Amino acid sequence: MIEIDIKKELHGSVGNMILDINLQIQNGDFVALSGLSGSGKTTLLRVLAGLEEARGTIKIDDEIWLDDKYNLPVQKRKIGFVFQDYALFQNMTVIENLLYVSKDKKLANQLLEITELSELKNRLPNTLSGGQKQRVSLCRAMMNKPKLLLMDEPLSALDPNMRTKLQNEILQLHKEFNTTTIMVSHDPSEIYRLSKRVIVLKNGKICDDGNPRKVLLKTDGSAKFSFEGELLEIIKVDVISIAIVSIGQQIVEIVISHEEASNLTIGQKVTVSTKAFAPLIN
Known part of the structure; x- marks a missing residue:
């Protein structure tokens, strides 16, 4: 169980506002965050990752990540983060990018097989397509067996066919590892296909919360x-x-x-x- 009760002042699309989030997420759930730009979606991900500070509490199972006395450092939070811009090490091969996170070669090869990257494992990132780079980024995020996988519009830069392919691979990884996942997306078909629960933010607050059919x-x-x-x-x-x-x-x-x-x-x-x-x- 993930318990989130945080507040943070930020500059949104309508000026200064308070990000005020109180919610619980079941282990193994796949949650999509939706809402207009500037509503606080990415900031919420960054607070969960420990990349930004906030007031309140974050609790993962029995582990406190944030309270009024303690803020667990980023490197100690069991998270995987998939960015829009891949954020790969350009001087490392595909397999080296994965093994940099963990030396678990068996897991690395398993992830590369699931995402059909095994034949490319000795290639450098600058020789890969955008879709291949994003698959490497996804595999790397899974290498530390995260309790929480965070994805910030991971497929927004890809063409429709590649988006669909990666959506299927994300679903396969989710089924294989049952990792609790929170994804920011503006694409209703992507949200419908991937998520079990949709949370819509407006001006820093939750304005809708339910299954994809109900919300979308x-x-x-x-x-x-x-x-x-x-x-x-x-x-x-x-x-x-x-x-x-x-x-x-x-x-x-x-x-x-x-x-x-x-x-x-x-x-x-x-x-x-x-x-x-x-x-x-x-």
Whole structure:
């Protein structure tokens, strides 16, 4: 169990504000932090990592990381941090970047195998693509077997196909190691695919908290429309199916027949349209 009750004054998108967070996160959970830029998401990650100071308490299981008398140093916190800019050692090979964190060669090779990097382990970072660098960064973050994995928009600089590939690898790593994970993201389809819980911040405070469907799904009525989106999930409900589709910055649900569902594949691009307020998906 992670218990967080912190306050920190900061300069947000609307001027000075107080980051005021009180929440609990279950071990092994995958939490997405969402909200407008300047709402306090990255600052919260940095406070958890010990990279910024705050008032209050942070407790991981029975270990105190922060209270009014004590602030556990960064190097003693069992965290992994994945940045947007990779932050790799350019003069070290892929395997050397991992072994710099821990000399556990068995774990390093396991992580490289999961992320399909084994054949590149003796390459330097400047010879890798952006997606490959981010996979190395992810593997390195897992090398100290962290109690908490923090990711700050780790896939934002990648193209859609590479983002999807890395999302699948993040899910595989999460399933393999069951590491409690907190990820900052603005991408609703990424949040839906990866997280079990979404926490939305606004002006330094939690304004919404729940499962991805509850927080992200928009079901307001609309006039006739036709939009392209990505099929995220198909849920069978009695005699119908419900398709969950990402369109722009929104997640929508559409009732379809089981026959229609059988012709669809998760991840494919679909066109969502409505005639006389009856949505069609094809």
